[in-house]
Amino acid sequence: MKTSDQTLRRLYKVLSVLILILLAFLFIFPLYWIVTGAFKPATDIYAMKPVWWPSEFTGENFVKLLNKRSAPLFQLAIPFSAQFSGTGEPVYFLTGPTVPAAFRWLINTVFMAVTAMILTCITASMAGYALAKKRFRGRGILFSLIICAMALPKQVILIPLLKEMSALGMMNTLWAVIFPTVGWPFGVFLMKQFSESIPGEILEAARVDGSSEIRTFATIVVPMVKPGIGALAIFTFINSWNDYFLQLIMLTSGANYTMPLGVATLQAETSVDMGLLMAGASLAALPIIIVFLIFQKYFTQGITMGAVKG
Amino acid sequence: MANKASKPTMSRALQRREDVAGYLFMLPSLIFFLGFVVIPMFICIGYSLTDATMHQKAATAFVGFSNFGKLLGDEVFLEALKNTFIIVIVSVPAVAAFSLWVSSAIYKLKGPVLSAFRCIFYLPVVTGSVAVTVVWKWMFDNYTGIINTVLSGAGLIEKNINFLGDSRYALWCIILILFTTSVGQPIVLYVSALGNVDQSLVEAAQVDGATNFQVFWKIKWPQMMPTTLYILVITTINSFQCFALIQLLTQGGSGTNTVMYYIYYTAFKLTEQAGHFGYANAMGVVLAVFIAILSAVQFKLAKEK
Numbered sequence: 001m002k003t004s005d006q007t008l009r010r011l012y013k014v015l016s017v018l019i020l021i022l023l024a025f026l027f028i029f030p031l032y033w034i035v036t037g038a039f040k041p042a043t044d045i046y047a048m049k050p051v052w053w054p055s056e057f058t059g060e061n062f063v064k065l066l067n068k069r070s071a072p073l074f075q076l077a078i079p080f081s082a083q084f085s086g087t088g089e090p091v092y093f094l095t096g097p098t099v100p101a102a103f104r105w106l107i108n109t110v111f112m113a114v115t116a117m118i119l120t121c122i123t124a125s126m127a128g129y130a131l132a133k134k135r136f137r138g139r140g141i142l143f144s145l146i147i148c149a150m151a152l153p154k155q156v157i158l159i160p161l162l163k164e165m166s167a168l169g170m171m172n173t174l175w176a177v178i179f180p181t182v183g184w185p186f187g188v189f190l191m192k193q194f195s196e197s198i199p200g201e202i203l204e205a206a207r208v209d210g211s212s213e214i215r216t217f218a219t220i221v222v223p224m225v226k227p228g229i230g231a232l233a234i235f236t237f238i239n240s241w242n243d244y245f246l247q248l249i250m251l252t253s254g255a256n257y258t259m260p261l262g263v264a265t266l267q268a269e270t271s272v273d274m275g276l277l278m279a280g281a282s283l284a285a286l287p288i289i290i291v292f293l294i295f296q297k298y299f300t301q302g303i304t305m306g307a308v309k310g
Numbered sequence: 311m312a313n314k315a316s317k318p319t320m321s322r323a324l325q326r327r328e329d330v331a332g333y334l335f336m337l338p339s340l341i342f343f344l345g346f347v348v349i350p351m352f353i354c355i356g357y358s359l360t361d362a363t364m365h366q367k368a369a370t371a372f373v374g375f376s377n378f379g380k381l382l383g384d385e386v387f388l389e390a391l392k393n394t395f396i397i398v399i400v401s402v403p404a405v406a407a408f409s410l411w412v413s414s415a416i417y418k419l420k421g422p423v424l425s426a427f428r429c430i431f432y433l434p435v436v437t438g439s440v441a442v443t444v445v446w447k448w449m450f451d452n453y454t455g456i457i458n459t460v461l462s463g464a465g466l467i468e469k470n471i472n473f474l475g476d477s478r479y480a481l482w483c484i485i486l487i488l489f490t491t492s493v494g495q496p497i498v499l500y501v502s503a504l505g506n507v508d509q510s511l512v513e514a515a516q517v518d519g520a521t522n523f524q525v526f527w528k529i530k531w532p533q534m535m536p537t538t539l540y541i542l543v544i545t546t547i548n549s550f551q552c553f554a555l556i557q558l559l560t561q562g563g564s565g566t567n568t569v570m571y572y573i574y575y576t577a578f579k580l581t582e583q584a585g586h587f588g589y590a591n592a593m594g595v596v597l598a599v600f601i602a603i604l605s606a607v608q609f610k611l612a613k614e615k
Contacts, residue, residue, distance in 0.1 A: 028430055149348065238435075
């Protein structure tokens with residue numbers, strides 16, 4: 001009786017490991033298919049039998065992707081100039097050389113994700129600290145508002161957001177994508193969770209020593225919530241990079257596209273050239289996956305902390 | 311709010327100091343939060359009561375709740391609502407059950423193996439909806455898709471299946487893709503929740519002769535209830551908002567229209583009618599109300615357990 005029970009348990013264990021490994025392969029497969037597809041020649045792409053490994057590695061898909069469209073490498077506009085220029089187009093005081101649009105898209109995406117990340121980390125760590133440690137009046141109401149907003153479907157507000165952005169003259173700029181990302185209250189909530197653990201005595205001691213509020217924040221609070229800031233940074237970076245709907249609504253001209261939006265547009269234009277699309281998809285996905293793999297320790301921690309008392 | 315009375319010791323000057331410092335620290339965040347989340351929320355509600363269009367040529371008129379009344383008779387909307395509910399009802403329990411099973415199978419593994427599995431299940435999330443969708447579109451393709459070529463190569467199907475163009479399959483394909491991009495976060499959460507289960511209780515139960523199954527349901531499961539609740543709520547919200555998959559794969563065709571896609575379609579694609587902002591926002595309000603109700607129900611059920 002005892003031994004059969006044990007063999008049954010062992011059998012279950014072996015079986016579950018086998019299933020897990022199979023599942024792991026299935027979950028990796030789409031990514032594998034993107035990367036190998038990007039290097040496959042057309043004969044492999046359109047083969048009627050599955051071609052598991054490229055018969056030869058070719059760069060032609062990437063060449064096609066780069067030749068598809070072109071755009072200036074960068075354009076620096078005078079802030080709010082679109083409202084005064086008469087044409088509705090902003091006034092550029094510096095325009096870079098013309099390059100394949102994919103380069104520009106990559107630059108746009110990195111700029112967007114990094115700026116959103118930095119702004120979110122600064123504002124959220126300050127606000128999270130205030131909510132956790134400052135007993136100011138109205139704190140309860142503010143916190144309830146933040147929780148309610150977090151439960152709100154984010155995409156529902158995007159269409160009114162579009163009206164607001166066009167009224168502010170920020171339509172079709174990367175700021176229209178960055179600012180709503182920074183405003184999303186998850187970061188504040190996460191940083192409040194991390195700031196709760198700062199001992200009040202340390203803050204009290206700093207105050208007795210005559211340390212200013214800003215100094216206390218910079219020299220005591222920030223070092224203590226560093227893991228939280230790390231988690232939030234990586235979280236914001238990935239979310240901003242992949243927030244396709246927001247980018248789709250706000251960015252309307254090819255030069256301002258992000259990498260995901262650019263790939264989506266190519267898909268709509270040439271939905272049959274799979275090699276080209278896989279080249280684009282790998283450029284959209286690989287940078288973010290590398291960032292994720294480097295910082296995944298922080299990431300796991302952040303997801304877990306964000307859910308505590310969620 | 312309620313704890314005002316519990317801080318009677320704070321002097322007036324000190325309270326003032328805390329107020330000033332608190333609001334100064336909140337200020338940068340509040341500008342973005344109020345400006346780009348709270349204000350649009352009110353604009354959304356406001357517009358839902360008007361006949362606003364994207365290109366504001368004609369004056370916008372207040373129309374009361376007539377947008378909402380119109381929704382009830384809009385067959386496309388009702389169809390989209392039905393599809394959205396199918397997605398939610400299928401994917402939420404599937405995601406929760408699957409991630410619970412995977413987590414309980416991997417949480418005792420050694421550090422590097424555990425994080426490798428966690429990463430793998432998280433990969434589709436990181437890859438991003440556009441790249442994931444583009445590759446799945448190819449995999450489901452009628453002629454060169456790997457799924458069709460493998461199935462016909464193995465002799466399982468006689469004729470290639472047009473997965474995304476056939477209303478018998480399309481919605482299920484969408485649900486499958488949504489599923490692969492939804493389980494990453496729940497698995498991370500369940501793994502850490504299982505690791506945090508009070509070990510002394512587990513050992514005590516084992517000493518008393520409880521089976522693994524009993525230990526799981528009577529001891530681990532109740533302790534993981536908050537995590538489960540959180541997972542149910544975020545998965546519900548995500549499933550309700552399913553958009554990129556629809557827009558890139560089927561454009562709402564073959565019986566896959568969802569509320570979120572219909573909102574987008576109404577606001578941007580109905581160009582001959584100049585984009586019905588008011589109507590689209592009314593749908594947004596309805597969607598938000600549904601999500602709020604479902605989240606509240608889940609909270610209530612979890613509390614009773």
